[in-house]
Amino acid sequence: xxxxxxxxxxxxxxxxxxxxxxxxxxxxxxxxxxxxxxxxxxxxxxxxxxxxxxxxxxxxxxxxxxxxxxxxxxxxxxxxxxxxxxxxxxxxxxxxxxxxxxxxxxxxxxxxxxxxxxxxxxxxxxxxxxxxxxxxxxxxxxxxxxxxxxxxxxxxxxxxxxxxxxxxxxxxxxxxxxxxxxxxxxxxxxxxxxxxxxxxxxxxxxxxxxxxxxxxxxxxxxxxxxxxxxxxxxxxxxxxxxxxxxxxxxxxxxxxxxxxxxxxxxxxxxxxxxxxxxxxxxxxxxxxxxxxxxxxxxxxxxxxxxxxxxxxxxxxxxxxxxxxxxxxxxxxxxxxxxxxxxxxxxxx
Numbered sequence: 001x002x003x004x005x006x007x008x009x010x011x012x013x014x015x016x017x018x019x020x021x022x023x024x025x026x027x028x029x030x031x032x033x034x035x036x037x038x039x040x041x042x043x044x045x046x047x048x049x050x051x052x053x054x055x056x057x058x059x060x061x062x063x064x065x066x067x068x069x070x071x072x073x074x075x076x077x078x079x080x081x082x083x084x085x086x087x088x089x090x091x092x093x094x095x096x097x098x099x100x101x102x103x104x105x106x107x108x109x110x111x112x113x114x115x116x117x118x119x120x121x122x123x124x125x126x127x128x129x130x131x132x133x134x135x136x137x138x139x140x141x142x143x144x145x146x147x148x149x150x151x152x153x154x155x156x157x158x159x160x161x162x163x164x165x166x167x168x169x170x171x172x173x174x175x176x177x178x179x180x181x182x183x184x185x186x187x188x189x190x191x192x193x194x195x196x197x198x199x200x201x202x203x204x205x206x207x208x209x210x211x212x213x214x215x216x217x218x219x220x221x222x223x224x225x226x227x228x229x230x231x232x233x234x235x236x237x238x239x240x241x242x243x244x245x246x247x248x249x250x251x252x253x254x255x256x257x258x259x260x261x262x263x264x265x266x267x268x269x270x271x272x273x274x275x276x277x278x279x280x281x282x283x284x285x286x287x288x289x290x291x292x293x294x295x296x297x298x299x300x301x302x303x304x305x306x307x308x309x310x311x312x313x314x315x316x317x318x319x320x321x322x323x324x325x326x327x328x329x330x331x332x333x334x335x336x337x338x339x340x341x342x343x344x345x346x347x348x
Contacts, residue, residue, distance in 0.1 A: 090162040090221040092229065158230045162220045171220070176230030178223055245327035246272040246319035251301055255333040260341050262308045268317035268329065271299040281318045282306070283328075289315075308337045 160173040172178065251267040253259070270280055281291040282304040290304055302317075313335045320326040 093159045160226050164220045173226040176227040245325045246270055246321055248317050248319050248327060248329040250329045250333045253335055258336040260339050262337055264306050266304040266306055266315060267301050269301045270319040272321055276322050277319060278322055279320050283318060284313055284315045310337050310339050312336050
């Protein structure tokens, strides 16, 4: 009788993450939840540039699922896989390869998708062939070879590996279907040990791309399920993490100012914690009036001198940083110029 892996029902929704402007590449997250009691998903973040493949928080370790709050901090974990038990399971990963290099021996796209006890499942790109296999701590491995398989950079790929414990059998699927494979012998193994994506000591072997979602099921899957999952984009609900934007505060004239003075000094403050500011612009009635592009310094008041004619106006300032992120103050200020009234100003 097969021993069935029990996975705790988990419902967690991640909100937008905020990262610094010096973050390189697009970071992608999705929601983490269980569609039913038979499956759950473990979501890991991936930094698509650089050699370290840095994840937010820790990689998933033995029998734990890690989840993160909107600040990228670990908030809880739940039992994921029992150790010392041979079970059926499937792994589903949505990725986008960003760097496919031909003719380079041992150039992996994804290394160590997950590591059951005494083994890692890895996908290698090797001289235009692909090698997917279970690697043990020694040189011995049981491999699935996939040949003449073409990937397109920046195109979403759906990878699935399914393991039948009773038959000690691995099945592999790419983009909804099973490619031609030559299957090596696969011995039974116990679930446990480290679970992670791209967790390897060799920095040159890190995956360069975007990992959208990482799902673990406590059962094997058939080609029909995989095909439907791919066709429907099931479990694929990413959103981009954008760096924070500059903060703009309108200073003077204060909101709802009424005056007969047609010459006004429009002052706004701009602050930014990362990167640097490239320009600050004054908008009046939704139209660009003038721009300061010479010396925009963090946490500084900037003055624009404007000569108005009689009328009612609203105004705001737009700040832009070196990453082309821009933002206005939260609310427009209004200004009323009435030349026929006594020389008096009402503000507030």
